[in-house]
Amino acid sequence: MRAEKEIFGKYLSRHNLRDTPQRELILDTFLKREEHISAEDLYDIVKKRDPSIGQATVYRMLKLLAEAGLARELDFGDCIKRYEHNYNHPHHDHLICRKCEKTVEVVEPQIEDLQKRVAEKYGFKLTDHSLYLYGYCANCRKRGN
Amino acid sequence: MRAEKEIFGKYLSRHNLRDTPQRELILDTFLKREEHISAEDLYDIVKKRDPSIGQATVYRMLKLLAEAGLARELDFGDCIKRYEHNYNHPHHDHLICRKCEKTVEVVEPQIEDLQKRVAEKYGFKLTDHSLYLYGYCANCRKRGN
């Protein structure tokens, strides 16, 4: 967390932006989360520590964190932006349970390789991709799904 | 197109739904398109043939087409629902140019296999997935991207 805060601090000064208690609180809360989180959910948590905070501030901050390279935006296909840690948290894909919404991060170098090769086959230079695997997790299947 | 219209007709009667000129016009327009299309864009086209049509009708119709198995919903990560043909048009992934938005449909059985295996490794039973590959197409790269 120290490293992330330092990075963010540098990002702020480099861009002539200011360090505010709101930004510190939001960053702190975001960093403590292990799982990805939506702006709305983060707002709910942050509000408990500072009821006067506005949700626009949270939205703005998450965008800022993404720009600073500390957060990465996810898209589970429901039009809700979720953010996960990006620092020291290499690329991975997501496995998502259709029933309980449990998510698992998966890394599969072979899939990445294949994607690159497929793209090249069509003359594309790959920059990034988004892969979400949907299904039913072990738990939910046991209970008859 | 004949087959699709027949399927849709059957779907309507089986569900006690009605055949209307609006539905016919929208289906016809959708079927003539080769590429995926958003509700809004489809509405713009349809409106030229019948200016009195409402966009809600187009939205409702696209949902109906998806239910009837004639259309498939895409999600390019921008919160806009796009629909492509589903009949006689097997599953594939999309390669999308970040510059000119050109899209290419790609099929790679190996990727599908791998996904299934990865899911199983984590105890998941895969139902579906969403894979979008983003990059720069041959054309855009030539011009210096």
Next chain:
DNA sequence: TTGCTTGCAAAGGATTTGCAACATG
């Protein structure tokens, strides 16, 4: 005739933005 459909406009949900008051460097 019954009840599905339509077009309209209003509502919806997530996110963004304009603005005046405020606070940081």
Next chain:
DNA sequence: CATGTTGCAAATCCTTTGCAAGCAA
């Protein structure tokens, strides 16, 4: 003290929905 930042509410974007009038079966 210049300028970035905040909270609020209004605006935005795409999509859905309530409703009264219209139309298919």
